[in-house]
Amino acid sequence: MLDMPCHxxxxxxxxxxxxxxxxxxxxxxxxxxxxxARAAGEDTHAAVLHACPKVQQEIVxxxxxxxxxxxxxxxxxxxxxxxxxxxxxLIGRFKxxxxxxxxxxxxxxxxxxELLMMRIAHQxxxxxxxxxxxxxxAWGSIWATLQDxxxxxxxxx
Amino acid sequence: MRRAPLALIALPxxxxxxQMPPALAPPSHAEIVRSELRQLLxxxxxxxxxxxxxxxxxxxxxRVECASGQVCRVRVxxxxxxxxxxxAGH
Numbered sequence: 001m002l003d004m005p006c007h008x009x010x011x012x013x014x015x016x017x018x019x020x021x022x023x024x025x026x027x028x029x030x031x032x033x034x035x036x037a038r039a040a041g042e043d044t045h046a047a048v049l050h051a052c053p054k055v056q057q058e059i060v061x062x063x064x065x066x067x068x069x070x071x072x073x074x075x076x077x078x079x080x081x082x083x084x085x086x087x088x089x090l091i092g093r094f095k096x097x098x099x100x101x102x103x104x105x106x107x108x109x110x111x112x113x114e115l116l117m118m119r120i121a122h123q124x125x126x127x128x129x130x131x132x133x134x135x136x137x138a139w140g141s142i143w144a145t146l147q148d149x150x151x152x153x154x155x156x157x
Numbered sequence: 158m159r160r161a162p163l164a165l166i167a168l169p170x171x172x173x174x175x176q177m178p179p180a181l182a183p184p185s186h187a188e189i190v191r192s193e194l195r196q197l198l199x200x201x202x203x204x205x206x207x208x209x210x211x212x213x214x215x216x217x218x219x220r221v222e223c224a225s226g227q228v229c230r231v232r233v234x235x236x237x238x239x240x241x242x243x244x245a246g247h
Binding site for chain 2: 103
């Protein structure tokens with residue numbers, strides 16, 4: 001059921017006017033497809049980072065990560081500034097993307113995000129276990145916020 | 158004959174030097190990836206230089222060739238550790 005092709009429901013939109021039952025069926029299929037997409041996204045996250053350490057307090061967005069970096073003793077002052085600047089630049093690229101710019105695709109932005117997370121993780125690992133664990137756990141949820149236009153604009157506009 | 162003050166002669170030169178630099182085009186995606194990989198590798202391979210080539214063999218798994226000729230694999234383990242190792246497959 002979850003593997004069913006979801007794109008077919010996007011084409012015959014005129015059918016939605018045909019009958020309420022048909023519209024309800026289409027809505028149900030869309031809901032299931034949305035669930036399947038979310039499940040696929042979570043599986044991708046789980047396949048790579050499936051053994052993140054348990055943490056007391058979770059990070060939910062890039063601002064919290066930046067704040068954690070600011071207070072961490074694991075990263076030198078200049079590197080903190082570089083990472084903060086890199087985070088701001090990435091947020092700027094996402095802002096442009098969600099406003100319709102086509103300089104980078106969503107897949108490219110995801111790669112840029114993951115490389116930045118790798119860079120931060122590399123700085124923290126073995127030095128700030130708590131923040132590194134928080135970053136590991138938040139990897140997928142921060143991405144979910146960045147890629148979702150509504151959630152992103154609510155947070156950053 | 159009265160000479161022009163030095164400041165008047167120097168003014169055009171000073172103004173030319175103070176012009177705003179032309180707006181830079183945003184970096185390409187490949188440039189951003191190279192830059193991020195370079196900065197990630199800087200602590201492990203400070204003498205590696207710029208990233209000459211890179212390829213991605215999976216999510217969070219890169220083969221990186223530096224200007225120095227060093228080739229390494231950069232990947233993320235299941236617990237979120239970034240692991241940099243010499244690339245064995247070349």
